[in-house]
Every structure is written in structure tokens, then in C-alpha cells.
Amino acid sequence: MSDVSMRIWRGDAAGGDFAEYVLSSQEGEVVLDVVHRIQATQAPDLACRWNCKAGKCGSCSAEINGTPRLMCMTRMDQLPEGPVTVAPMRTFPLLRDLVTDVSFNYEVAKTMPPFQPPARPAEGYRMQQVDVERGQEFRKCIECFMCQNVCHVIRDHEENKTHYAGPRFFIRLAELEMHPLDTNDRRELARQQMGLGLCNITKCCTEVCPEHIKITDNGIIPMKERVVDAAYDPVGWLGRKILRRTKRSAEEAAAGSPS
């Protein structure tokens, strides 16, 4: 068996560098397997976050040869010859080695107004498969936060984190907007508080999504269209005037009402 050479980031908020590890290669291994073997034999304190090792929990996100990927789903034999570089996600503060502080995402999650259905009819809710499938695509999200990591709005502009929810939460908004039963209207919220307009649809998020969710095409762009219709379409404005219907303001949407 030949050897594999790994260059793995070691360090914390104070600084660090790549450390080199050489191991024998083993058939069928993924990057996470090699990291585990390094822990067991060479660097027992090498920090790495992981759980399911099956691409279902979204814990082991890292930048492998510069590209955000799940370590558990990246096979060593499909990477180019030569040393494999593994670095932590760059958009989030480094805790240690390959582990970052992703609490930004959990804070944004708290600002998402929840699903708000009508009262359940006696015979139960009825929805058609074709209608639930739109939301199901977004609910495949495993919260690996790689879309957040590559989004240049926050990757290159730390200051935007206070007013930009990011792709993971745009598809959460889209999922709720497209839910056949939801009664809230989050369009003004998306425009005024979630920073939907800052996204300039470069599709970096879609490219790195391990669940192959069409974040931009199926989530963000339809949301932008809905927001634009609500905010700027003169026909819509006139229609609302005539029918005396009002949109929900960002504040009203955010308040929601617990079901």
C-alpha cells in the first residue's frame, strides 16, 4: 500500500499552521477516516467535529484542498494525487484545529418566525404530494453550514453578519413561504431584516450543498421574486388598495404567533 500525506490545520484563535502527517493508505477510506487514524496514532488531541459519518448530520464540514466538503463523504481515492489539505471553515471563528464556532447560525435560527398553520380541521390537514415536495427539498438541509461558509456576503464582510441571514436561512424562509398550510407572510421580513437583497445569486451556496438542494434557483430566486412583487409591483400595490388588503410588516411577521 502506498502512503497518503495530509496537511491539517492545527491551531486556535491565537494562530496556527498546517501540520503534515504521513500514513499508509487504506482502501475505500474517506478523509474523516484518515483524520481518525491520525488521532489514534499520531495526534490524539487533533480537534475535529463529527457525528454520524454518513453524510446525514452535517457536523464534519471542512475545506478540503480549498473546497468546502463533508469529511465523511469525501473519498481519498477521488482526490488528486499528492498531499491533501484540510482546513477549518473560514467564515466562522476558529475554536481549535478543524473546529469552528458556528453559533452565528444558531443565533439567526432564533430570529426565524416559526411555521404558523390554521387550526387543524377534524379530518386532519390535507396536502398534495406535489405541494409538499417543494418544501421537502429545503428540509433535506443537514445544517452543515457550508453554504453560509462560502457566501461572500459574510465570508468577506464580517460586518454583514448583523443583518444577513445567509443561504441556509433563505431556504428556511422559502420552505415556510411555500408550505401549503402556512399563514404568515415573511416577505417584508426577508427584505428588511434578513438581507435577502444582498445576495447577488452567484450560486456558490448551491455548488457546495452536499444535499444538492438548488438553493439559488428553487429557494432564493423565487423568494426574491415574491419580495419584489410585494414591495415594488405597482399592480400589486393597486390590487391591495382596491381589495383593502395589507401586507404583513417585517415586525408583524417576526412576531408571528406561536401555534
Add this chain to the structure above:
Amino acid sequence: MVDLSYDYETHDYDVIVIGAGGAGLRAAVEAKARGLRTALVCKSLLGKAHTVMAEGGVAAAMGNVWAEDNWQVHFRDTMRGGKMLNNWRMAQLHAQEAPDRVYELEAWGALFDRTEDGRILQRDFGGHRYARLAHVGDRTGLELIRTLQQRAVQLGIDVFMECKVLRLLTDDDGRVAGAVGYWRPTGEFITFTAKATVLATGSIGKSWAYTSNSWESTGDGHAMAIWAGADVIDMECVQFHPTGMVWPLSVRGLLVTEGVRGDGGVLRNSDGTRFMFNYVAPMFRAETAETEEEADAWYEDHNNNRRTPDLLPRDEVARAINSEVKAGRGSPHGGVFLDIATRRSAEYIRRRLPSMYHQFIELAGVDITAEPMEVGPTCHYMMGGVRVDADTQAATVPGLFAAGEVAGGMHGSNRLGGNSLSDLLVFGRRAGIGAADFAEGRTGSPQLDAGQVSATIGAALEPLGRDGGENPYELHHELQQTMQSLVGIIRTGPELEEALGKLAELRERVGKISVDGTRAYNPGWNMATDLPSMLTVSTAVAQGALHRKESRGGHTREDFPTADPELGKVNFVQRQPSARGPDAPIEIGPEPLPEMPPELAVLFEEAH
């Protein structure tokens, strides 16, 4: 020089829930909804717990696909699947309440697959008489955990993420009063005082070499309950799921959902024979197809055909696969073949089983729409656990509750697929109610016992202060080899004795571990603090297996190959009555099962 001085932060709550999988989230949601100060403490980030790995669905007799289904049929299936070792009251509550728990998830935003008329679709699974599993493709667990996670966030529950709990704390009068642990990112210690504590820590599978479980499944809750003086039951009853991946080695054990068989996949040996027809136990013969034609017709017409033997309960299928491999009719990498490619269209397979499709194409280079999968048994689920009151989930120690996989009794000696997600919901909620009631009725504030806290922290710090000792990874590896080879799917008395000897040796060596580095996000140190739980739980499993001198459900003794009706009337109960902790012995003895009332017992006499 490693700094071994320590300080700790303190928090006070009405209810703390340890573990944030389905059961823990559901319990916390219930306690919080009652207006109690509630904390959720979990070893990983929120939403990453092992529940995300559940694939097939939530079993609930809603009758959306087969109107004939009802709770009595579900109850009967569950008890028979568990070989009647189940706590009948838990099985009854579970069957009765599961539909409401599913509808509740829907009202909280879960998007289940639908029937033609817009109701929640249900799929077939092993041991269930009717198509009963509400599901979302093959990622139902993710839907469940995300829905509950979003509910928990909505309610504003305080979540302590990446926080490992080391020990439960007890009052002078023996009531559980809180817990002590540490933050994984920093290694700083943390204590909780709580009027009620809910364990929802999940499984124990990480003590076996081939398992579908994640690193978190180290049995912390099982072990902490024992160390707090609580009873555990049925610890010998470990489920080996029949279909785990067997190749490549790095993913050996990874789960292949039973939904593959529910949706038409069949097991074949190296001769291409559908061997399950040769392994139908007498108990299931009357309701199982005898020919391939009948089995295939059953998928479309359950009323006029009997079910395929590929969907017998998991213990039956796992043993059959084991026998085929032993007889030399296995697949190249030591499993058997699971074939859906020749039986369903590629489009159907990709739609119904998307994550299986991706798992095989990405990790094994196998296209399951064109080739068979190679599968074999993998350590999957712990039926045994904390002995609880069926209605309140109260453990035998006051102030302690348990729900989900860490609780025992619900599944008897073998769990049916789909019954774990419903278990989490039904008993997570009940544990939340039980804990809330207890907290509201508890007089006085629980007091922190500084002696217990410092003893626990001192023990946790020892490996960091030692040089040249044992390597925690090496000890874990030896533990896994021991449990895999000596306490695996087929057991014998002498091997179990050998395992207990080896476990005693490993317990000694755990006391000599040394760890490099600091406390901050140090996986070597984390492993060192997980090993005491794993060893306590492994010992209880081996002891239980040694004492249950029969074969029943997930527990198979080569030296006692049949079920013993007398042993079918008892649980083996284990506890530490006086001396407690990782180094103290665990006592074991049989105690009678609760007796089923006649109106339920009659369900097992009628011909179905």
C-alpha cells in the same frame, strides 16, 4: 505543564434534559410548554443527534393506507416482535398515542409524504401487519429532529450544546438533584441543580466494532443511572440490524434502511436464492408467504396474500443472514445481497430511497438502481435500559426520568423498525410531563453536593496529569474487539465469561490513561471521559447475557438455542445497591414482568 486547577459555573433549573435527540427534545418541549425553567444539555451541536440517522419512518396506526389498522394491531405486533418481554403498559400507551404525536409534528411543520387523497402516507416495515410508517423518503429522522429543534427554539429553551455530562448528583436523601459535566470547546466544568432530571442519552453501540451508531452512543445515560442507584433491565437485549453496509471497511456497519425491503427489495445469497423463505420461525409461519409469487403479490394486496419473509422482525433476519454467511453462501465481503435493482425501476428507487442511493454511490461506488447491495448485521439499538414507570417514565430513583433508547421495557427483547421514532415522541412527551409534575411537587431547592462535584471533576482530570499511561484510543479499540467477538449477535457462556474478565482488565487500565494536550476540544480527553460509561454498560450487557440462559429476540445463546417459557416471565434487573460508580460491582437478578390484563391478553389468543 497542564493546569489541573478548576473552577465551575453553576446553573439552576426546574427540569434538565440530558440528550437532545428526539426523546430529549420532545421532553424539553413538554416541560417548557408547562412554563418550567428548562435546560437541554447535549454532547454535540443541536440537531446532530443520532435521531437524524433514522431513515424508514414513524410507526403509528393512523390507518391512512389500511383502514383495518388500529392500536390493538400495533400493540400486538410490538409485543410479538419483542417476544413478549415488553412492558405491556408501555407498548399499549405507545400504540395508542403514536398517531397523535405524528399529527402534532405535522402541526409543528413536518412535511410527511402524502397519500393520493392528501393524508400522511404510510409504508410497510418488518413485523408490522399493515403499512404503518409515516415517513419522508428515507430521511424521516432528520425531519423529526429538525421539526422538534425548531419547536424548541421557538419556545426559547436554554440549550447547552457540546456539553458532556459526567455524573448525576444526588441529595442526602438519595434523590437526583442535578448533574456535573464540562463544555467540550473549552473543557471548563459546569454544574446544574434541577428539581427533575430527564435522561435521553440514546444508545450504547460505540462499544462494538461494527455499529450504525455515531461516536455519541457511549451509553452515558445507562451508566449514570446505574451509578445513581437506579435499576436497569434487559441489558442483554441488543439489536443487531440485519442490513448494515459491509464494504468498504471504513463504512462497515453503516445502516441500510429496512425501507429498502419495505419498498420491494429482497435478500439473496451467493446462489441468488431468496433464503429468507428457509428461516420462518413457527411463531410467524401462519402469516408469512411460502412462495415468491405470494410474497411479491403481498406488496399490492395485503388482504389476500401473506407478507414476505424478507420483512420478518429484525432479530430473525439478522440471524438468518449470519447463518447464510457461516454456511459459505455469503457475498464477497462477508455479507449477503440486498437486491432492489431487478425489482423496481431506477426512478422509483431514486425517489423512494434517495439517501440510500447517494450513500452507496458515493461511499461504495455501487449504483443500487443497477446492482445489488452487500449487507450484513450491525449493532444498532439497545432495547434494555433504565427501568421506568410506564406512565410517567420515572426511574426507580426519585427525581430521575428516562425516555427513548436509554429507557428499557418498551421493546422487550427486540424492537420493530419504526417503533423507535414513535417511542421517542410518545415517551419523550410523557417524561416531560412526569418530570414537570415531579418538579412542581418537589419541596425545597436541590442542593449541590460539593464533595460529589469535586470527586467527579478530580477523576475526569486525572488522565491529563499523567504521563506515559494507557492510550484511550487503544483501550476503545480493545473494548470494541471484545464486545464484537465475545458479546455479539451469537453468544455462548464461556465467551461471555471471557468477556467479563477482559472488561475487568480494561476497567483497571482506564484508571491509568494519560492524555496529551489541554482540555479545550480535546478528543483524546473526551474519549477518556466516555470510557467509564462504555465499560459499565458493556459489563451490564455481558452479565445480562450470561444470566439469560435462553435465546429470545436480540439475545441469542448458541448453548441455549431456544426460548425458555419461564425466562419469558422475568426481566433481569441490574443495580448498584450500595457501593456505586464505575469501579463498583453491579448486582443482577430476575424479577417478574408486570402482568398483562385479560382484555389485552386476549389479543394474543385470537387468530389474526
